[in-house]
Each structure stands twice: as structure tokens, then as C-alpha cells.
Amino acid sequence: MNTTDRTPADLLRSALAGDSGRPLVTYYDDTSGERVELSAVTLANWVAKTAGLLQDELGAEPGDRIAVLLPAHWQTAAWLLACSATGVVADIGGDPAAADLVVTGPDRLEEARACSGERVALSLRPLGARFPQTPEGFTDYAVAVPGQPDTFAPWEEPDPDAPALAVDGREFTAAELVAGGRESARGLGMSAGDRLMSTRDYDSWEGLAAGLYAPLAVGGSVVLCRPAGALDQRTRTRRAESEHVTHFAD
Structure with missing residues (x-):
């Protein structure tokens, strides 16, 4: 952490300047059994590629609004930090019809079709x-971002x-996200x-703060667990021990 950091993108750069190989975001999906661990270096790489996709491929500009229809997920964290890097406003759960772009998971594709701008879909697999087949009218993030x-x-x-x-009726500047x-x-x-x-999910400031900011x-670092209801007490205790958890947000 650097006291001069003014944006979330600055915070990520500070993480890179420190112990860049330590786990920064660890993600568990207790439905699929997935576990993904991202160091600051790995997360920064995903953020750079996502920001490049936003700016250079999708034509997003500072001040544009993107409706973010995604759950608490390691790829969502990359998108939020990419928005910070490009100056695009991340509207969490926002109305796709009122947004310049939309990014969505597989369960909200129909809702996302209301956006007249660029549409990006994440399988969350x-x-x-x-x-398996790119949804019609969408860019498949997993296809577009690697290049x-x-x-x-x-x-x-x-x-x-x-x-x-913007989230749950509140709007934040980049500096306010850091503060x-x-x-x-x-x-x-x-x-x-x-x-x-x-x-916590990413549909409130409390969830976003605990799960990323x-x-x-x-x-510090975060262990994201999804969905919350699938985590029984025994699994929670065992995971907390194996992940060296010091704090909880439920």
C-alpha cells in the first residue's frame, strides 16, 4: 500500500511493487469444485489484457458506463480493476439498456441483450x-482476451x-473507492x-469492499467463496486453516 495511491489501478501497481508473487485473490466455487489462485502478477496480467480489450477492441472511453452483471468471482475482480485502468464506470447490476457496454455471466444473457453497445459474455466455467458455443450477439471473453x-x-x-x-444506488469516484x-x-x-x-456477493458496497477493495x-489478500450457502461450517474451518485466513466477512 502506498499513501499516494488515488485509484484502484494505483493500488494494484503498489501490490506489484511489493511481494508480487504472493496470493492476492483466491477463488473457490463450491458448486463446481474450482479453486483459482492469482498473485499480484497474475491478476495484473488479466487486468492489462481486459483493459486492452475494453479500450482497443471494444472502443470504450473514459466516462463510458459498463453494466456489470457478474457475481463475486476472480474474473469480476479483473474487470473492475480494468475499468479503473481505463476510466470506464463500472455499474454493478446496472441497466444494460442505459449502458454503453455490458459484461455478463451465462445466467443473465437475455437481460444483457438490452444493451445497444458492445456485449461481452463470460462462461464462468x-x-x-x-x-461451448459463443452466445449470439456477444463477444466471448475467453476467446477475445488471451490475444x-x-x-x-x-x-x-x-x-x-x-x-x-456505481452499486446499490451509490456512486463512487476512483479516489473514493481507495478511501x-x-x-x-x-x-x-x-x-x-x-x-x-x-x-459476500459483489452486489453491494460491503461485498465489493470485503471481496476486493x-x-x-x-x-492484504482475499479468499472469495461462492456460493455462500454451499459452505458448511466444517468446510469453512478447514479452508480457513489451509488458506491461513485471519479475518472473515459473511
Whole structure:
């Protein structure tokens, strides 16, 4: 963590400048049995490629709004940080008809079709696999993102004081996401090196803070567990021990 960080993209750069090989986001899907672990280096690579897709392939510009119809997931974290890197406003659960672009999981494809702009679909299958057949009218993220460059340079640096994210009736600038992440980390008792297990979804500020912004803001890490109802107490205890969890957000 660097006190001069003004955007979530800055926070990721600070994580890279520290112990870049440590786990930053670990994801469990207790329906499929999937476990994915991303270091700061690996997450930054996904963010760079996703930002390149947004800016260079989909033509998104700073201030454009993207309806994000995705659950708490490691790929969602990459999309949120890519939005920060490009200056695109991430509208969590936003109306696709009112958005410039939309990104969706497989369960909200019909809803996402209301967007008249670019549409991107994620299969959310284990290891980021592609759809067996690309949904009509959508770009398959798993097909489009691998060919993007491993580094990203924005056309213009995002303004920390410009809108960056909307969720549950609240709107945040990039600087407010950083400040809110730090405040949430204090509320959760987190500090550098701590590891948080979160079963919260990304449909509220509390879920987004616990599942991404708070750990990132203080140099910690997060273990995302989905869906929350599938995690029994025995599994939770065993996982917390194996993942060296220090804090919980349920």
C-alpha cells in the first residue's frame, strides 16, 4: 500500500511493487469444485489484457458506463480493476439498456441483450474456459482476451475524481473507492499481510469492499467463496486453516 495511491489501478501497481508473487485473490466455487489462485502478477496480467480489450477492441472511453452483471468471482475482480485502468464506470447490476457496454455471466444473457453497445459474455466455467458455443450477439471473453497485450497504456490517465463505480444506488469516484477500501479495512480490522475470507456477493458496497477493495487497499489478500450457502461450517474451518485466513466477512 502506498499513501499516494488515488485509484484502484494505483493500488494494484503498489501490490506489484511489493511481494508480487504472493496470493492476492483466491477463488473457490463450491458448486463446481474450482479453486483459482492469482498473485499480484497474475491478476495484473488479466487486468492489462481486459483493459486492452475494453479500450482497443471494444472502443470504450473514459466516462463510458459498463453494466456489470457478474457475481463475486476472480474474473469480476479483473474487470473492475480494468475499468479503473481505463476510466470506464463500472455499474454493478446496472441497466444494460442505459449502458454503453455490458459484461455478463451465462445466467443473465437475455437481460444483457438490452444493451445497444458492445456485449461481452463470460462462461464462468472453471479456469476461465470459453463457452461451448459463443452466445449470439456477444463477444466471448475467453476467446477475445488471451490475444491482448500483457501490458496496458491508457489513451488518457483516468481522473481520480471522476465517477468510477456505481452499486446499490451509490456512486463512487476512483479516489473514493481507495478511501472507502481503507475505511472498510479498518472496520474489518485488516492490515498489511492479513487474509480475508469473504462469502459476500459483489452486489453491494460491503461485498465489493470485503471481496476486493479493502484487502487491496491495505496490502492484504482475499479468499472469495461462492456460493455462500454451499459452505458448511466444517468446510469453512478447514479452508480457513489451509488458506491461513485471519479475518472473515459473511
